[in-house]
Amino acid sequence: MSTQTDRPSYLLAILSNQAGITLTPSTSSKAPSTPKRLTDFKTKATAFLTALDLPLTLYAATKHDTYRKPRTGMWDTLLTDNALSSSDVDLAASIFVGDAAGRTDAGKVKRDFSCSDRDMASNIGVPFATPEEFFLGEAARPFVRTFEPAVFLEASHRTDASPVVFAKKNPVEVVVFVGSPGSGKSTFFWDHLQPLGFERVNQDILKTVGRLLMMYWVER
Numbered sequence: 001m002s003t004q005t006d007r008p009s010y011l012l013a014i015l016s017n018q019a020g021i022t023l024t025p026s027t028s029s030k031a032p033s034t035p036k037r038l039t040d041f042k043t044k045a046t047a048f049l050t051a052l053d054l055p056l057t058l059y060a061a062t063k064h065d066t067y068r069k070p071r072t073g074m075w076d077t078l079l080t081d082n083a084l085s086s087s088d089v090d091l092a093a094s095i096f097v098g099d100a101a102g103r104t105d106a107g108k109v110k111r112d113f114s115c116s117d118r119d120m121a122s123n124i125g126v127p128f129a130t131p132e133e134f135f136l137g138e139a140a141r142p143f144v145r146t147f148e149p150a151v152f153l154e155a156s157h158r159t160d161a162s163p164v165v166f167a168k169k170n171p172v173e174v175v176v177f178v179g180s181p182g183s184g185k186s187t188f189f190w191d192h193l194q195p196l197g198f199e200r201v202n203q204d205i206l207k208t209v210g211r212l213l214m215m216y217w218v219e220r
Contacts, residue, residue, distance in 0.1 A: 011057070011082060015074045017116065018060040057081075069100070070119035071181035086190045096121035097134045102143035115145050123182030166192045173198075 021038045041060070049056055059067075059074040067073030079085065098117025105111045121128035132138040175193060177185040189200050 011078075012054055013078055014056060014058040015069060015078075015120070016058065016060045017069050018062050019064060019068065021060065021062045023062055066181050069116040070123055072120065072123050072186075073181070075120070075124050076186065085194075086187055091125045092127070094126040095134065096124065096126045096128050097131055098128070099131055101128070101130045102145055103130070103141045104144055106141055109141075112143075115143065118143065119145065120182070125187070166196070168196045168198070 018041060021041055022035050023038065045058055049058065057078070059077060061067040061069065061074055065071075065073065067077070079089070096117065098121070099112065100114045100117040101112050102115025102118055103109075103112045118128050130138075130140075133140055175198065177189070179185050186200075189198070194200070
């Protein structure tokens with residue numbers, strides 16, 4: 001990931017779906033207090049990161065929530081942890097490499113188990129490549145997405161065909177975003193509302209409705 005600041009030019013991160021891991025110790029006397037799968041994952045991750053000896057950060061989504069790929073929760077957390085906004089990142093110069101690419105069967109090569117990596121890259125807005133393409137220079141294989149937004153968009157309805165310039169018309173305004181994870185709500189805020197002085201309030205960051213309402217009234 002390339003950034004447009006005076007910080008190090010690149011950040012390296014691993015974003016992994018690990019729904020099979022539980023972070024809650026078992027209360028059963030027949031089960032270990034620390035789940036074996038979590039211990040195994042930590043052991044393998046430590047060995048892998050030590051062998052590479054690179055400044056890598058690893059994020060693992062253990063639930064089917066906003067952090068699970070192709071949703072962008074892990075990406076948003078990565079930005080927050082590094083004090084970055086979307087505008088700080090040179091998305092075009094970044095690269096997302098993943099093997100969950102939606103590739104179809106090709107002879108003895110089986111199809112991919114999902115398309116979550118390719119879809120997450122699309123949701124973030126960064127170029128995507130499979131390990132074979134990026135590291136070995138192989139040609140791209142055909143792929144299929146479960147849901148392809150472009151199929152459902154008519155050219156006349158494209159949001160970039162005649163962009164609407166957003167303007168703040170009143171001293172006190174509330175803009176409510178409604179949309180699926182990864183649909184571009186945060187990007188729209190950083191690109192159009194943050195420069196106008198708006199503050200971003202969302203439950204992903206504040207966690208509870210009470211904090212969300214409190215922040216809303218404080219900002220007002």
